[in-house]
Amino acid sequence: MPPLLHATGVTKSYPVDRGTTVPVLRGIDVRLEPGEMLSIVGPSGSGKSTLLYCLAGLEAADGGEISLAGARLAGLPAARLARLRRDTLGFVFQSYNLIPSLPVRENVALPARLAKRRLPDVAGALAQVGLAAHAHKRPGSLSGGEQQRVAIARVLAAGPQLVFADEPTGALDSVTGGQVLDLLRGYASGSRSVVLVTHDLAAAARADRTIVLRDGAVVAELRGASGGEILAAFEGGVRA
Numbered sequence: 001m002p003p004l005l006h007a008t009g010v011t012k013s014y015p016v017d018r019g020t021t022v023p024v025l026r027g028i029d030v031r032l033e034p035g036e037m038l039s040i041v042g043p044s045g046s047g048k049s050t051l052l053y054c055l056a057g058l059e060a061a062d063g064g065e066i067s068l069a070g071a072r073l074a075g076l077p078a079a080r081l082a083r084l085r086r087d088t089l090g091f092v093f094q095s096y097n098l099i100p101s102l103p104v105r106e107n108v109a110l111p112a113r114l115a116k117r118r119l120p121d122v123a124g125a126l127a128q129v130g131l132a133a134h135a136h137k138r139p140g141s142l143s144g145g146e147q148q149r150v151a152i153a154r155v156l157a158a159g160p161q162l163v164f165a166d167e168p169t170g171a172l173d174s175v176t177g178g179q180v181l182d183l184l185r186g187y188a189s190g191s192r193s194v195v196l197v198t199h200d201l202a203a204a205a206r207a208d209r210t211i212v213l214r215d216g217a218v219v220a221e222l223r224g225a226s227g228g229e230i231l232a233a234f235e236g237g238v239r240a
C-alpha cells in the first residue's frame, strides 16, 4: 500500500516583525504507512504543532511537498482540501475545540452530521473514554481532562483513516492518559494510522516510530524505541 502521508522538505516561517520572518520548519521529511503510529517529540517551540497542522492541511506549508491519501496538498482548491480533510482525517486539538452550545453527544456526532454520513455509535465512543454518563452535558460543565476525552471520542467515532493528535494526554492524569494512549494505539491498525505530538516521552514510546524535532529540523528518527532511548536522542540529537 502507498504511504497515507508523505511529506518532503516541508518548510514554514512565521512573520515576526515588519518584513522579518522566522523559520519554524526547516525542511522536514515524514512518511506514514497504513496501520502505523508515529510520534513527534521535541522541546517547546521546536515546531511540533506547526508540523502537525501543515501535515493535516490546516496550515499551508511554505515549501516542500505534502501528500495525504495520495493527494498533493499544495495548490489544492480550498473546497477540495476541506473535503479531503473531512473524508480522510480527524484532528484532536490541544484546545479540544468542542462546540460549547451542543451537548457532549452532539459534539461527538457532529463530524458525521456535517459529512451527511450515518451516525456513529456515539454512546459506545463515549463509553470507550469513560464518559457514558456525561452524554447529555454541555462541554463547559466538564473538566479539562473530560473535554479532552470528548474530543478524542469525537475523532475516533468518526473513524477517519488518519488521526492527528496534538498533546492528547496533556490534560489527563497518568491512568486516564494511559487509557487514551491505549485507544490511539489500538486505532492504528489495518488502514488506519495515528500521528501523535507529545511532550511525554513514555507516551511517544507507544508509537511504532518517533521523530525528534529541534529548532524545526528532524534530529533523530527511531523505530520501536523505549522512553529512555527517545530521551537520549532528545538530549543528544543523534540520528539513530
Ligand SMILES: Nc1ncnc2c1ncn2[C@@H]1O[C@H](COP(=O)(O)OP(=O)(O)OP(=O)(O)O)[C@@H](O)[C@H]1O
Binding pocket: 014, 015, 024, 042, 043, 044, 045, 046, 047, 048, 049, 050, 051
Ligand atoms: N501563528 C503563529 N504566528 C507566529 N509564530 C508562531 C505561530 N505559531 C507558532 N509560532 C511560533 O513557531 C514556533 C513553533 O511553535 P509550535 O507551536 O509549532 O511549537 P511546539 O513544538 O508545538 O511547542 P509546544 O511544545 O510549546 O506546544 C514557536 O516559536 C512559536 O512561537
